[in-house]
Amino acid sequence: MKLLDLLNGVSYQLLSGELEKEINNIQYDSRKIEVDDLFVCLTGFEVDGHNYANKAIEAGAKVIICEKNIDIKENDVTVLLVKEGRKALALMAANYYGHPTRKLKLIGVTGTNGKTTTVYLLKSMLEKAGKKVGLVGTIANYIGDTKIKSERTTPESLELQKLFKDMVEADCEYCVMEVSSHSLYLDRVYGCEFEIGIFTNLTRDHLDFHKSFDNYYDAKFKLFQRSKSCVINVDDDFGYRVLRDVEKLDNKEIKTYSIKNESDFKASDLMLKEGDIHFRINGEEFNSVLPGEYNVYNALGAVGAMSILGIDKELMRKGLLDVVVPGRCERIGYKYDIPYDIIIDFAHTPDGLKNILETLKGFTKNRLIAVYGCGGDRDKVKRAELGRIGTELADLAIITSDNPREEDPMVIIKEIVAGIKKSNYLAIENRVEAIKLALGMAEEGDVIVLAGKGHENYQIVNEGVIHFDEREIVDDILANKKK
Known part of the structure; x- marks a missing residue:
């Protein structure tokens, strides 16, 4: 696509090079650059794309879109200055794919x-x-x-x-x-x-x-x-x-x-x-x-x-x-003919947890047991509130880990527990063990809700992303109980 057509609607200043060029593709990740591509330098929260402009040029980029002046080593590269790189990327992407x-x-x-x-x-x-x-x-x-x-x-x-x-x-x-x-x-x-x-x-x-x-x-x-x-x-x-x-x-x-x-x-x-x-x-x-x-x-x-x-x-x-929403008030484990219900739900905010617990309480015949935690490297203020809401609405709360990311899971759990005023809770760092405990103590008429993961089939921990699917975990626990 011609560069000028790609730039339609974009406000820019030409710093160097020519505008009469044919562009192969748009990229904002320098690792994906191929010959005759255009590279957009995005200023991220952890990585600054401007630091990778010359790497993109080495890989074959012929046009660089930047938000600040950068030192370009090649003479035949067109460099364009824009005020907001993300807006420029959005407009060029729409132009490239024909709106x-x-x-x-x-x-x-x-x-x-x-x-x-x-x-x-x-x-x-x-x-x-x-x-x-x-x-x-x-x-x-x-x-x-x-x-x-x-x-x-x-x-x-x-x-x-x-x-x-x-x-x-x-x-x-x-x-x-x-x-x-x-x-x-x-x-x-x-x-x-x-x-x-x-x-x-x-x-x-x-x-x-x-x-x-x-x-x-x-x-x-x-x-x-x-x-x-x-x-x-x-x-x-x-x-x-x-x-x-x-x-x-x-x-x-x-x-x-x-x-x-x-x-x-x-x-x-x-x-x-x-x-x-x-x-x-x-x-x-x-x-x-x-x-x-x-x-x-x-x-x-x-x-x-x-x-x-x-x-x-x-x-x-x-x-x-006629609608199924995976991980939203989704019933699992029922094929094992158990006398209690197991629900998974993505609720991970105080309001979301309140909603799902109030809903399940409406048709819980015995006890409502909530297993949940709070994600790491995120807003910490809501942790105590999650502790309070879970113990006020559930008969038993089992506080555990949920995508701790770079944080110590036990530190997160302690901050959740800090908001609890009652004694109807247990704290278990290992989420699999927490789920095992809930299923092991379940009685007829109970409802167990595993909140926070929902549709997710992974856990984000300090070492990276690991496979973690609560449907599989529940199946394994219930299958072993039948043996």
Whole structure:
């Protein structure tokens, strides 16, 4: 592709070299450079791409995009200065792949909790309406029924635009995607225009990255600046702030949803029946296989978006009844004919843990046992809160390890325990042993929830990433118990 075509829409200053060049590919990782590639120097939190510019040139790069002056040894290399490298990367990626989002209807979901479940509900409803749908999210990416491994909630702009292009080539009409605060702050979705943006909630998370709630909020709000229509949870305190701020913008269609406050889509008469949740939206009956009040909120966000698109309510109902969200209130171990239930859930924030425990308490006949920890190298303030919530809502909490990363797992556990005021807890560093203990003491009618890992099949420890799949661990424990 011609360099000038690649730079369409990008503000830059030519420092050296020529603009009349043919570019093979765009890269921001110097290890992937091939002859005639363009290299974008990104300033990261741990690595500065500017330090690898000459390495990229040695590998064959003919164009360097940088945010500051760098010493280039080769004379035939074009060097362009930009103010924001990530925005330039996003625009060039869109140019390179032919602006695929202009051929897709994008629905973005942002918030602390509920993003994953909501996009799966959206996909299910749209597919019931006969639409081919792509999905971008934490668990996996999908092009129709084809599953593609996901490395992060929202990919870097270069990989994201390639994924959009693949969706278009596979005749997808829609793409539903989780839009993380990181991706918004780091301009991974810069230049993407969304048909609909959905706001779920805002609770404590990622403050190690954003430093303050205002920064966290400002990152999330970028989605609604780029969305034609906005669907907002007004039972959430920050939802009202989103609503007020969106109302200041021009040409936005706004729909609200709630259970408590007045809204366009208000749920009432919530009732748990055999694990399903039955409820009404504006007086009309709905039923979801995903239990809990928090899943009613997720359903409301999806229903609000589908209503904007004109999808029939009966198709929405079918979508709610035919959806599986891996690692979200997922029942495992049942094939062993055990007299108790084992649930895995991704809940790793105080609000997420509160939601899953309150939901499971609704159909626990005996004891609710919670096994959970807290990730290392992240916001430490929420650790004590996780300790308090788990012991207040569960009959027994087993505090253990969860992706300790570079930290000492026992230090994290002690900080969780610091928030506990009751005595109904045990602390076991080894997560496998913690799960064994929970299953070993389980009685008829108990519900055991393994919280924090959900869909993940790995554990991040000081030595790196190791395989760790709670489904396999539970299977091994139960299979050995039968012997």
